[in-house]
Amino acid sequence: MPMDNVTLPGGPMSGFVASAVEYMTDASQRSVLFLDVMRQRGDQYREHVAQTAPHVLSYAAELIIDGRKLEQPVNYALVRIIPPKGVEIDLKRRPFVVVDPRAGHGPGIGGFKADSEIGVAMKAGHPCYFIGFLPEPVPGQTIERIAHAEAIFLAKVIERHPDADGKPCVIGNCQAGWAVMILASLRPELFGPLIIAGAPLAYWAGVHGKYPMRYSGGLLGGSWLTALTGDLGGGKFDGAWLVQNFEGQNPSNTLWSKQYNVYSKVDTEADRYLEFERWWGGHVNLNAEEIQFIVDELFIGNNLAAGRIKMSDGTAVDLRNIRSPIVVFCSQGDNITPPQQALDWILELYADVDEIRAYGQTIVYTVHETVGHLGIFVSGGVAKKEHAEFSSNIDLIDVLPPGLYEATFEARGAETTNADLAVGQWVMRCEARTLDDIRAMGGNSAEDERRFETAKRVSEKNLEAYRKYVQPWIKSMVTPQMAELMRNWHPLRVQYEAFSSHNPFMTAVENAADKAREERKPAAKDNPFLAFQERISKQIVSSLDKWRDTQEALSEAMFLTIYGSPALQSAVGVDPQSTPSQRREMDPKHRALLQARIAEIKSKVGSGGLREAGIRALLYVGSARGMVDERSLEALRRLRQADESARITVPEFKMLVREQFFMLLLDQEAALAAIPKLLPDGIDDRRKVFAAIQEVLSASAEISGEVAKRLERVAGLFGVDATGFLERSSKVTSLDPKAKAS
Template sequence: MTMHPTQPTLPAPFAHPPALLGDSASYLLDRLQRSILTLDVLRQRGNVYLEHARAGNPPVLVFDYEMVMDGRELERPANYALVRIIPPADSPTDPKKRPFVVIDPRAGHGPGIGGTKIDSEIGIALRGGHPCYLVMFFPDPVPGQTIECIANAEVIFLKKVLERHPEREGMPLVIGNCQGGWALMLLAAMAPDLVGPVLLAGTPLSYWAGVEGKNPMRYNGGLMGGTWLSSMMGDLGDGKFDGAWLVYNFEQLNPANTYWSKPYRLFSKVDTEAPRFLDFERWWGGHFLLNREEIDWIVQNLFVGNRLTGGEITVDGGKHHVDLRNIRTPIIVFASWGDNITPPQQALNWIPDLYADAEDIRAHGQTIVYCLHENIGHLGIFVSAGVAQREHAELVSAIDLIDTMEPGLYEAVIEDTQPGMSNLELINGRYLIRFEPRQVSDILALGDGREHEKRFELVRRVAEVNQALYDQFASPWVKLFSNALSASALRALHPARVERYTVSDLNPWLWPIGAMADTIRNKRAEVAADNPFVQLEKHFSGLIEDCLDHYRDQRDQMHEQTFKHLFESPWMTTLLGARRARRSPTSLRAQLERLNIKAALHDFDHGGALDAFARVIAYVRGDGVIDVRPFNMMRRILSEQRVEPVTLAEYRDSVQRQSFVLMLDEERALQGLPKLLPDRLMRKTVMDFVLEVLGAAGPLDAASAERYQRIKALLGLNAQRLAAAPAADASPHGAASTPPKVASKTATPRKPAKPKGPAPTTH
């Protein structure tokens, strides 16, 4: 058993016996007071739980909001609603900025986790002047509600957001937190024209992925025999599954935190910790329900079945398959190495499931960006103020750039700005975000291979067999002995609820505690931090944490070994076998591929200054790193020179077309540039503009400088050796006196396609 890494050395309590007597007296008095204060905070937690439940478990937002649409009133009702976040008086929203829509997870808790603090996802959006909306939900599902009903309601909500913001520049940024992320991907694949960039925060999408010895939660489905147990809990709940059981499973992942560290942290810091503790517990203790049909769909199609990335999920009564490659807007993934619920492999391995390599991603016109935090836990992704101020703020500030980047796979790297950086005035805040090109092999390298995922094919088959047996023989009997009264009693007896309402003012034995705590606060005698008994207490607290961690590690190892012995055994494979549906291109895809290639062939020699600018930028930059400075420089020049405006949508369409043209036939694309720029003055203006924009990030490297000179030669301009971009201290507009009027005067934008390989996506 390893010692706690921050263990203090044991004090020598008998070194000074007279002082020891005084230390022990002050320690005992402090701990007696601290115990009563802690009990009073737990009593307040129970009262908060009861008050929150009586109020209908509203969203735990620190912002005011107003109802826009109630999904319970739709033709296909669902217990979801769309609310508008009312901005603070000092942060008015700009109707021309892209709206933000946050979808919170329905994983046992209530909504609002993305806005529990001023520094949060919602807070960052409001601070930037963006209109902000939240897709919330109510505690009880509508009878007969299914996942498809929810997706249909969310489609209607997004249409309403677009209707309310006709002057917006850019499609809405939609954020999916945890399980709200897979719901968002489902929505974006079903209605790709309604969403803008998609941000997935701590979202599991590849449920079988992980690292052996580190991610034991994925084994639970196999060890429990599949999905039948959640169905039984739904039957016992009279057709409703209690979300408190999902929370219970999360808590068991880290028993040291659940049973010791969390309560001890409250006890040891009770004088200052109470407000934060109560705010968090308001959300953590608000348990919501799901219909049995909903939890069955989730565990059978996602957690155990892993069907989403395989294109096996259908909608409209099986008429249409949900293909995540239909999503045509940028996808941003934020995950953390410290997340034990959604490890990076589960957040990212859907990418190699869908795309063979980075070229395949580009061929589909897709942009995927991922950002990995070093150590923040799962909940910290949504509630940490530090994460909000750094990762969320930087990703949000760069959303227009991400929306207009060349298709491909990128990793977002955030670093502190340095005094010597070029054009610091083009960086918002203290951080610089850059996007480094990556390959699909880089995603796979984050784990230890995918060979071990084959075992889960067998788990899925076992789950299907056991589910069929339960539905046929056991479910009717369980339903027979269940009713609304028994279901309500079972929910009331859940440990998570019992520990709250029994330690509240419902318990008459606790009525004196409030008055005692008030008296103690007025006469508080806090012990000194260097008291030897305090140090001894911390030492033993660390030992308890170590013991619980050791138990967790042994338990997880036992689960993993048991799983391997069961699902690697030849007799199990022979008995049940395993099957996996394979995705195949449809005739419609092949037809669209031919049409898109025909359109792309036209784009080689047709277009205007905007298309030429986008083509040259993409060629000169090559596979180099992208950061916000060139994009902000381009916006500054366009704004200051008052050229004919270019919308983000026009620029994004041009970038999409030109990047595909370059990928299809780079040499032919370069030879077509003179036709896009027939005027010599415009050629020079465009090239000067390109140099000024790319030079905002610092001097061009040798390869980029060579490519730049080649373009100048092709355009018949005086090609001179380019040693470096303008110096950092030069005038930011020294390279071009007048930027080109790059408003789109081209033909109707066409989506790119790929002549060979996987078929392009379609709406």
Template sequence: MSAAPDSQMPANQMSANWGFTFAQDYWIDAWQRTILTLDTLRQRGNTYLERTRSDAPHVLGFPFELVVDGRTLPRPVNYMLVRIVAPDGTTIDPSKPPFVVVDPRAGHGPGIGGMKHDSEIGVALASGHPCYFVGFLPEPVPGQTIEDVCTAEAHFLEVIARLHPDADGKPVTVGNCQAGWQIMMTAAIRPELFGPILLAGSPLSYWAGVRGANPMRYIGGTLGGTWLTALSGDLGHGIFDGANLVANFESLNPANTYWQKPYNLYANVDGEAHRFLDFETWWGSPVLLNANEMQWIADNLFVGNKLTSGEIHTSDGRRVDLRNIRSPIIVLCSHGDNITPPQQALGWITDLYKEDTEIVTNGQTIVYTLHQSIGHLGIFVSGKVATREHAELASCMEMIDLLPPGLYEAVISEVDGETANSELIHGKYLFRLEARSLGDIRALGGNDAEDDQRFATVARVSEINHGLYATFARPTVTVAAGAQSADMARQMHPNRMRFAMFSDRNPAMAPIEALAESVRADRKPVAADNPLLALEQMASSMITTWWESYRVARDAMTEAAFVTTYGSPWLQAMVGLAAPNGSTRPHRRIERDLAREAMAAHAEAELETRFEVGGLPAAVARAVIHVRQPQGSVDERGFRVLQALRKLQPANRRLGAGEVKALFRNQYLLLRLDEGRAVAAIPHLLPDDEALRRTGWQAIRDVLLASGPLPEEGQRRLRHIAELFGESPSDA
């Protein structure tokens, strides 16, 4: 008897056949994904081994030319300055200030700032700026110090300035993560070399944070200070392995490290492999530091937090004082960054200054922008951040350079159909700067006096433990740890072994390449609605949740142990930090600089003589600032008009970028000193030539109205300015 057609097949038999089919489809797909995942790990391992044999491994996605080899300097270092070769079709404007991207030497190799087309380097080139990159070799020069690196970076900027004599401004320097604090130190020592400084995810205030959110700042306390750093350097025969820093970063998010990242590769291996390999090429190439470099970083920054308190000095006795920096400082940070939270990226401002007026008096311009969710690496790796935050900052850097002293927040919003004069806006986002106060920084959260006392106790305990280790244990460790054993320990580090073990060096991986080719030729992805696939995804979510629960519990216990241990009055008294009356000591603050205060007083006295000095350019700048001041904001549209007006001037009469910056700064300070007197003096600045006065008035209107209609107070001020220029108030 012939078999019944499918439509007449019994329901139980149809269910069995269907069940066999979806199970078979799933297991075929799972097997194929396993092979493809292993092949991806094999490629990663081979890349790792290849890079260990390279003299200068990097992940830069742009061609470049070597400009300066840091090993040839009087104080040699393993840093290099290279010039980025602009891609075909990219026009570089020699009048624009060059961009210098400095990559972090925080365990990983160089190139992350220019790994993709949409990157910090990419957006700088697209904006027409000449571009340079500062990277480093995997091994340090014996004996090099952090100060040597700062000296080398200063030399790099001197070379760049000589190569671009026609640039309308000093180099713009971008410091990613660790490179940020290093650049800030260099700028504090050699402020005359720098144009605007952009800090991307850079920690400067190491004790800062909020309870329950920033566990990395507790590591120094949980380890008993920096004696383990010293031990690691001694076991490494004078070398500190950057793989340890990578491991610290990974420990912050165990769910991602131990499950989400590998599972994401396995689950989406057909489309994820390329991206995974690109990132792991950078992430999986740890570099080395001299032990004394890492010890300096741990003692002075991570645990000591000495940068913002002015306790760091150069070898010739100069204090590294961040208040010395004369260039605009732009800080890019994110609430989603668990390595450099906003408090650590911005806390240095409140460490240096108690009052808003101090920022202005000191002549510093500080701009910050807060992303809501992007993680630490995304700040300088994500294409979305590059095409939005970095692109806008790059295109508006000259505008930032003109800002008068003070604190501002950069607000970036999408352009819509109702945006006035949208043709003046670069790209699809509007870049706006809004005046802020120190209260806005404090509102982000931070330590109270008791917390600062706890971290100060950690620093003191660290000094004691480090001293005990150096006295009693170091002599034995250094005798036992030789170069060969140190090198073997580095090769056996888990962060290296997990790469090498899947490479072709492992005989067990020999059949994987051929199997992967066979799988790709006959790939059978499972249907998205397969119930076993749904079970797999459910299991993955449960594993992720478990790891997240573990992280939350671990971080809570770490914080509780830290707070309890280092908040103990007994321990604080034992290390000499308890005040006589039992209260906490006041917050450490940088010392007064009498020379700077004298210079500020002299500058203010000189301002008194300049109310009626400067002619028409001063009158125009003063009027623009006066009318805009109540709004507390400015956007790129007015600056575009100002640029266009400046370019209309004959070249021999056109003010240079430095002169324009000084002009706006001085007019702002005059208005701040005595606004009524400054405005009343405007007629004394105007020329007798009526045509010139009208040209100046038209420039004021064009700049101020480029951003759309003024608010009522702005309109009132503009009408008053019209009268001072001899124009009808109705023209305003």
């Protein structure tokens, strides 16, 4: 600046110098404190990996079954979560079982915080169990053997809760999601509702310009590299490679933002950062056979939804065999498992919603707008909203009529109708959807499907060549000591070790950090150098993001060009003019069973009594809304709680609802015409049930339009006067608020 604009002392220049000195003091102290945080991270890492069974659960746990002691041993275990002080568990409520993903990190992410999947389930009164694993796989362990062990675990949970009001609700996070789905298709009798969070069930799916991870297998020439990595590991695959792949999706966060956030807020962010890094740095190993199955069958082969996965006894994995409701939780902000990968298996399995119903299946999905992949499991906001609502309303989901629904959430406030009937701070409703709603999210074209099919076949040929010509040579060279050395020198592990107290230079950092804390002088928030620091940081993030976007666009263009080549497609046996479809037709045996079941249901239209008539009428009227609200179910619970004769178990109620639903679906007019035959002669009983129907319907919204017309028709069938009923009368809030029976 011109010297004639500078005034000394006490003028602008002295203020500038003071700000500079203040910032330099603050920055130097933050630098030392940041390095000390890195030292603590390294020490924490060393302590964590030295444990026999490292985990990040924030709850005490009791070992129930050690998988290493099973007839077919695995490195998995079943533990019971011990409720913390002040949390009351109702042993008659269905248990929750959280299965953690084995995707490179250690176990515990489902119970990482108090506000977690486990935390909100216990808060809702459910007993909770956790299926975790040890860092080292048992020799010979396979994905099938793990599934067998998890079946034993679930059977044990069921045995421990004989009076529970339903089979366990099982939560499968990320990679555990597809594992849980496989087991549920093979052993459907072990499962209550499934909550599948951030799980890639249709790995090929996506849209152009996003989610480039699905292209990586093809660009690397297939799964031969996975086999090579397993061979270099002496038969083990280092989970640190999976974590590194994950980090590569967001270089600005990996290389800059995560560390800068700690540096810039070192006085407040250190504990949170160290807590997360304890899990993030807890890398585990998989057997080479396990990861090869995952990559070949799921990531490159996309065989799960197509029904091409078979167990050792020849049993095919068919997700249509699952009989429990499936809740799919995904996010638009998840670039690891986008909504298409989480949901498009439905398009591959079913032609329409009627076919979903034909298999007796109930599928509920919800799509978050912004949360990232890890946020689905660790975000306190998500746990308090989506996971809390799923936990509190799991019985609502369990008794939904078959079909496809989207779970939506509305904030509960002073204007919310019958707010006392909703649990928590949100009102959950399940709104009917069609397959077109899923298609509207975008997906692959026929050309894209051919490209991925070509990549799959190229992978198979490359893997075959590797196993024949290279693998024997690699295996003969690699010793256990070499494999262990390569794991220890993995870049992700080295970065923890290098900054730990094991490094003698970090002792000086620890002493300097103690002094910096004593003399800490943070700069004022309005210091101009802090603003300049933030601008520099944003420019670095922007540059790294642009570099990532360029790399992703290049990767996509390469994949589309290479595997879109008609010559390459023809060479590997893919017809360049074909329109691939993995959707399978209904099995003739199932079609025969379905026809028999239809005949059975039709024969029961005139059977039953007041209970059957009431449920049938309620379903008929309520279906006009195209959604089910948690307040209506709670109103029904309270009504039934007040009537001892109306109590039945959740499974019995579920069967009753499904039968009456199918009767209406198959022949609505015949089902309605039969209602008067099911009713008792006494007018008082008819009025009582009709009033209950009206109260349940009015619990969530005003009765009007088509709902009012249908209710008036039901009044005629019940032989009661509808006058006065169609105007909202007594409120459900007068019913017993402590009722929990379903």
